[in-house]
Amino acid sequence: MGARDLAAFAALFADESRATMLLALLDGRAWTAGELARHARVAPSTATGHLGRLVAGGVLTEERQGRHRYVRLAGPAVAQLVEELAGLAGPGPDEAPRSLAAASAGRAMARGRTCYDHLAGRLGITVTDALTTRGLLRQDTGFALTDRGLEWFADLGIALVPKGRRPLARGCLDWTERRPHLAGRAGAALCAHALEAGWCVRIGSGRAVKVTPAGETALRHVLGIEADALR
Amino acid sequence: MGARDLAAFAALFADESRATMLLALLDGRAWTAGELARHARVAPSTATGHLGRLVAGGVLTEERQGRHRYVRLAGPAVAQLVEELAGLAGPGPDEAPRSLAAASAGRAMARGRTCYDHLAGRLGITVTDALTTRGLLRQDTGFALTDRGLEWFADLGIALVPKGRRPLARGCLDWTERRPHLAGRAGAALCAHALEAGWCVRIGSGRAVKVTPAGETALRHVLGIEADALR
DNA sequence: CGCACCTTTCGGCACGGCCCGAAACGTCGG
DNA sequence: CCGACGTTTCGGGCCGTGCCGAAAGGTGCG
Numbered sequence: 001m002g003a004r005d006l007a008a009f010a011a012l013f014a015d016e017s018r019a020t021m022l023l024a025l026l027d028g029r030a031w032t033a034g035e036l037a038r039h040a041r042v043a044p045s046t047a048t049g050h051l052g053r054l055v056a057g058g059v060l061t062e063e064r065q066g067r068h069r070y071v072r073l074a075g076p077a078v079a080q081l082v083e084e085l086a087g088l089a090g091p092g093p094d095e096a097p098r099s100l101a102a103a104s105a106g107r108a109m110a111r112g113r114t115c116y117d118h119l120a121g122r123l124g125i126t127v128t129d130a131l132t133t134r135g136l137l138r139q140d141t142g143f144a145l146t147d148r149g150l151e152w153f154a155d156l157g158i159a160l161v162p163k164g165r166r167p168l169a170r171g172c173l174d175w176t177e178r179r180p181h182l183a184g185r186a187g188a189a190l191c192a193h194a195l196e197a198g199w200c201v202r203i204g205s206g207r208a209v210k211v212t213p214a215g216e217t218a219l220r221h222v223l224g225i226e227a228d229a230l231r
Numbered sequence: 232m233g234a235r236d237l238a239a240f241a242a243l244f245a246d247e248s249r250a251t252m253l254l255a256l257l258d259g260r261a262w263t264a265g266e267l268a269r270h271a272r273v274a275p276s277t278a279t280g281h282l283g284r285l286v287a288g289g290v291l292t293e294e295r296q297g298r299h300r301y302v303r304l305a306g307p308a309v310a311q312l313v314e315e316l317a318g319l320a321g322p323g324p325d326e327a328p329r330s331l332a333a334a335s336a337g338r339a340m341a342r343g344r345t346c347y348d349h350l351a352g353r354l355g356i357t358v359t360d361a362l363t364t365r366g367l368l369r370q371d372t373g374f375a376l377t378d379r380g381l382e383w384f385a386d387l388g389i390a391l392v393p394k395g396r397r398p399l400a401r402g403c404l405d406w407t408e409r410r411p412h413l414a415g416r417a418g419a420a421l422c423a424h425a426l427e428a429g430w431c432v433r434i435g436s437g438r439a440v441k442v443t444p445a446g447e448t449a450l451r452h453v454l455g456i457e458a459d460a461l462r
Numbered sequence: 463c464g465c466a467c468c469t470t471t472c473g474g475c476a477c478g479g480c481c482c483g484a485a486a487c488g489t490c491g492g
Numbered sequence: 493c494c495g496a497c498g499t500t501t502c503g504g505g506c507c508g509t510g511c512c513g514a515a516a517g518g519t520g521c522g
Contacts, residue, residue: 013241142375
């Protein structure tokens with residue numbers, strides 16, 4: 001009877017405080033227990049309990065450094081699950097954005113953000129579409145890079161060697177655009193490259209990113225993306 | 232703040248009785264409220280409450296026929312989520328099978344079963360591997376059918392027309408084999424064909440299936456699968 | 463029409479969880 | 493060595509929710 005295990009595992013996500021923490025951790029970085037407690041607006045002692053359960057359940061991994069307790073998502077599979085839950089949770093009645101500040105933050109997130117370790121939002125969709133129309137990515141029969149796509153990554157200095165069980169390319173449902181964007185090893189490598197090469201930078205401390213002028217030039221050059229498409 | 236929605240949605244899966252029902256519904260068929268109540272070993276009144284919540288949350292769809300209330304999973308996305316939860320729930324310490332009967336049922340399920348609407352277990356893995364080694368399915372750069380793969384389906388009398396948002400091919404993590412098997416529209420079409428053509432039949436009322444002698448012949452003929460590989 | 467059968471509504475009970483504050487523990491820096 | 497800070501443990505209060513039984517709708521069949 002795996003039902004008991006399934007229920008216990010799902011219960012880890014079935015609390016608003018833990019969900020707030022997990023959504024924050026979707027940026028792929030390690031947070032301290034105190035940061036997560038303040039972010040979720042609960043007492044430190046409460047956060048300790050939550051983090052303990054999430055670590056025990058295999059959702060998070062922890063790393064102790066001195067008096068700090070750093071936690072991060074346990075891996076891509078967990079990140080994918082959180083994204084899927086977030087994507088399926090909404091689709092009921094259309095909801096109006098809460099406040100003006102939330103709407104503004106929402107627009108920045110909708111323009112571009114990281115989704116664990118790859119690009120999402122309008123930016124992620126635009127890049128994925130450009131890869132597809134240029135014959136570097138196939139979406140008609142599944143979701144996979146073409147041989148020309150492998151060359152394109154190699155030209156960027158990114159060697160995509162199969163390692164571990166993570167697929168090279170995978171479609172990740174974008175819940176602001178309602179369409180899939182590139183995830184998997186290729187999506188992670190491309191996002192890392194974009195951040196390192198200065199194509200885009202993080203806004204504040206959240207998951208939102210914005211494309212730099214240099215990034216606009218580079219995207220037009222390597223993928224034929226016009227700056228207008230990113231606004 | 233989508234955290235509240237995420238938590239409320241996850242809570243739908245965070246109960247053993249509901250999880251038992253959802254796992255049963257993974258066979259893709261419609262069940263009546265009474266059947267699910269008996270299967271989960273709860274009173275009919277309790278089942279009514281659970282089903283009401285699952286339907287309201289968009290996890291199930293219902294269809295009333297006379298004095299019966301038929302429910303089924305709301306769609307492939309929900310099925311995928313349940314499978315993912317089930318797959319990630321276990322991987323802690325290795326667990327020994329409970330009883331002999333459970334072990335026997337487990338072996339039948341491990342040999343072959345349906346996973347919502349496609350084939351899983353050793354049967355699903357074997358078919359997926361055969362498709363891959365024959366160049367009909369690519370897994371190295373993602374998970375997609377090749378052009379030759381499309382022809383192979385057409386030769387079987389299966390026209391794979393893109394319709395809706397469901398991808399043609401998708402990898403679904405098999406939690407008995409720990410490897411992906413073919414899901415998506417192609418996986419569903421192949422499973423339906425296998426059942427219609429008598430390649431395999433359902434065992435009892437569950438999700439387990441077994442390959443018929445005619446099925447062994449057919450699989451050897453169209454995919455070069457030897458019967459030994461299915462045992 | 464009346465009797466099964468499936469399903470639903472309603473009260474009431476019990477268990478488990480989430481939360482906090484106070485106090486203790488451990489680490490870092492002066 | 494002492495104070496500041498991050499984290500943890502413990503106890504207690506509170507709310508949500510799962511469960512059932514009894515009774516009431518509805519539906520179909522004889």
